Amino acid sequence: MRARVKTTHEGRRYGARWILSWLETFPGTTWQDRWQVSPANALGFRWVDQVMAWMSEHGEKPREEGLRSGLLCLLVADVIRPDLEFLLKIVRSKYWREAVVQHRDPAGFARIEESADPVLLASRLGLLACSQIATIVVAKGGGVADVTVGDCLELRHVELQILGRGGDSRSLFYSLLKDMGQFPDDAPTTLRAVTLFSGQLTVDQLVDRYRLQCQPVRDLIVDYLAERQPALDYATFEDLARVLALHFWKNLEDLQPGIDSLHLDRGLIAAWKDRVRKSLVAGFQTAGWSRGAVPGPAMPRCWGGSGPSTSTSPSGLWKIRLAGVPGRRPVRSAPPRSPTRRTTRGAKRGWTSAPGSGCRCCPP
Secondary structure, eight states, X not given: OXXXXXXXXXXXXXXXXXXXXXXXXXXXXXXXXXHHHSTHHHHGGGHHHHHHHHHHHTTOOOOHHHHHHHHHHHHHTTSOOOOXXXXXXXXXXXXXXXXXXXXXXXXXXXXXXXXXXXXXXXXHHHHHHXXXXXXXXXXXXXOGGGOOHHHHHHHHHHHHHHTOOOSGGGGHHHHHHHHTTOSOTTSOSOHHHHHHSSOOOOHHHHHHTTOOSOHHHHHHHHHHHHHHGGGSOHHHHHHHHHIIIIIIIIHHHHHSTTOOOSOOOHHHHHHHHHHHXXXXXXXXXXXXXXXXXSOOSSOOGGGTTSOSOOOSSGGGGGGOOOOXXXXXXXOOOOOOXXXXXXXXXXXXXOXXXXXXXXXXXXXX
């Protein structure tokens, strides 16, 4: 993997040397064994912090860009094979895809170019499809000819978990592989047909797709959902699982890695509220809502204003009001009324953005 630019080549050699030196501090017979034992595989984008801290302890001034270039070199050379989750969390530029194409399996990607439309392959969607194929090759080993239908399904499953993105544009890579004759004749025509009509998931599958780290809390959520399941339709049941597993506990694990208790301090609760609020605003802005339609800092309880329960009882977990997630119906303000106008008895109260003054989701 000698780069054309001398500084780039030196950066790759510098990063690869220090990453391998760091991996030598972990037990294992191969570099892959040491990588799996190290904390880097579970940290995603923050993996480099561990290496930089170790280098600082040994009196070396770390260079972050050099370490990231070194990791790319080790991945393309098949020295280590991180999980798909790790590869989707790290920053990958166009040089990442180009390095895999040029140095890992140039013949395999050349077959894709021969069978695909050149205009489509050069477009944004085509480059994205090539990046997805490169991700599978790096994570699973081998080349393009070794990619299976199961590998494609696993990648889409992980992408939905990590990135939360669906649509036909992220299934194009499967069509490219099938058109070049990669899969058997009885393989699904499109990947979307398999992912859309795969049936209902069990309680454990709904929760485990978010990969919660704390097993006791994961089991608590599963037990609660199993108890609620008979009284709910599947759409509501799936939404409840997403709110509890993803928007509540997974957010807390991201904010405080290693958390294993429902006894939450005030600082963590405040950080969780801020994270939910930012996610809510970003969701509505993406959907085309005006900035003024999104509640401000003084949010009603139904918009995440009341943070996670700090009750000493595990049942306090289910008292959380998490309706304020992207995709929910926003609280609307009623037209201003004259101060002298009286509300007749029995008249319906309008919705308001003030908590406790008519909001249907918040008790007075």
